[in-house]
Amino acid sequence: MLSQNNQVYPVIWSQDAVWLIDQTRLPNEYSLVEIHRSDDMAQAIKTMIVRGAPAIGVAAAYGMYLGAREIKTSDKDKFLAQLEEVAALLRSTRPTAVNLFWAIARMLRTAYESIGSVEDIKQILLKTALEINAEDLQTCQAIGKHGLAALPNISKLRLLTHCNAGALATAGYGTALGVVRSAWSAGRLTRLYADETRPRLQGAKLTAWECVQEGIPVTVITDGMAAHCMQQKMIDAVVVGADRIAANGDTANKIGTYSLAIVAKAHNIPFFVAAPVSTIDFQIATGEEIPIEERDPVEIYQVGDTILTPEGAEFYNPAFDVTPAELITAIITEHGAFAPNQLHAQLHQKQMV
Numbered sequence: 001m002l003s004q005n006n007q008v009y010p011v012i013w014s015q016d017a018v019w020l021i022d023q024t025r026l027p028n029e030y031s032l033v034e035i036h037r038s039d040d041m042a043q044a045i046k047t048m049i050v051r052g053a054p055a056i057g058v059a060a061a062y063g064m065y066l067g068a069r070e071i072k073t074s075d076k077d078k079f080l081a082q083l084e085e086v087a088a089l090l091r092s093t094r095p096t097a098v099n100l101f102w103a104i105a106r107m108l109r110t111a112y113e114s115i116g117s118v119e120d121i122k123q124i125l126l127k128t129a130l131e132i133n134a135e136d137l138q139t140c141q142a143i144g145k146h147g148l149a150a151l152p153n154i155s156k157l158r159l160l161t162h163c164n165a166g167a168l169a170t171a172g173y174g175t176a177l178g179v180v181r182s183a184w185s186a187g188r189l190t191r192l193y194a195d196e197t198r199p200r201l202q203g204a205k206l207t208a209w210e211c212v213q214e215g216i217p218v219t220v221i222t223d224g225m226a227a228h229c230m231q232q233k234m235i236d237a238v239v240v241g242a243d244r245i246a247a248n249g250d251t252a253n254k255i256g257t258y259s260l261a262i263v264a265k266a267h268n269i270p271f272f273v274a275a276p277v278s279t280i281d282f283q284i285a286t287g288e289e290i291p292i293e294e295r296d297p298v299e300i301y302q303v304g305d306t307i308l309t310p311e312g313a314e315f316y317n318p319a320f321d322v323t324p325a326e327l328i329t330a331i332i333t334e335h336g337a338f339a340p341n342q343l344h345a346q347l348h349q350k351q352m353v
């Protein structure tokens, strides 16, 4: 069961395998994919059966364990060399969300630092993947709590989000949707507006599905309608997730987030980014250094069996964009909500950097 007590868990370990909710089939079909091998996990991440920055981090951690148990040697050096190959395969799946690289690095570090036999290391790797999974769930709940405190002091909030930064995109509960859930539980949310999020429609398909499961009032709008809704005073705050945050607070998230931030600024509406510390890449100074994934143009020109565009048209399909830090009111982490230019100093103080 990946859905218990109304909670959605997109990645779980059970019966010696990883089970993923197939997010390419929602909302029309709720089905599970059973993964036993690291190359199948790499494929599931690439094809977005599992997606969302923290969720692909959790999936990659299990992928590392699956790869480790496929390795036959009992020689530690040879084992580590082959584990590096598993890591390289998993890293090659999606370039933007840093949680993927963070989780793989943590699994590799665990393997290198472990003493004992190769069999012992494999067991420690499974334990570490389970820990990464459990920690992410707790982290999202903490983000929800801090997010609620950071939101405008209005008793009946109307929030807007983009893409899906919900339970499906994490180990459960969500980052941006974690803040939404927390506001809903506290009786402070009247409605969530969800951008449909072209081209893959994570807002229309996944965010709306999660809200409907839980009875959270949700209105889906097309991406181009957000400015109008703000002008009509229908939105009190925007909350989105993140795929990678640079040290200065510049934030990569789903394509369309940047324009949403500009429009929010133009209407004096606070714009929040909700993300775990594992999404912050302190190795890079600014958003200019964040690699942006480009995906197959078929996502733009075809819906189902229907081709939307004329023969001869060309396409550009970046999956993410970078919102400059100055457009962001606060970045909500599991350790509190910080102005982007305070992020490094505040987390340093809490010994998180």
Ligand SMILES: CSC[C@@H](O)[C@@H](O)C(=O)COP(=O)(O)O
Pocket (backbone or CB within 6 Å): 051, 052, 053, 054, 097, 162, 163, 164, 165, 166, 169, 170, 174, 175, 176, 202, 240, 241, 242, 243, 253, 254, 255, 319
């Ligand atoms: C908590 S998820 C945050 C982000 O990963 C999310 O907003 C997003 O952009 C997901 O993109 P996706 O391409 O669906 O993996």
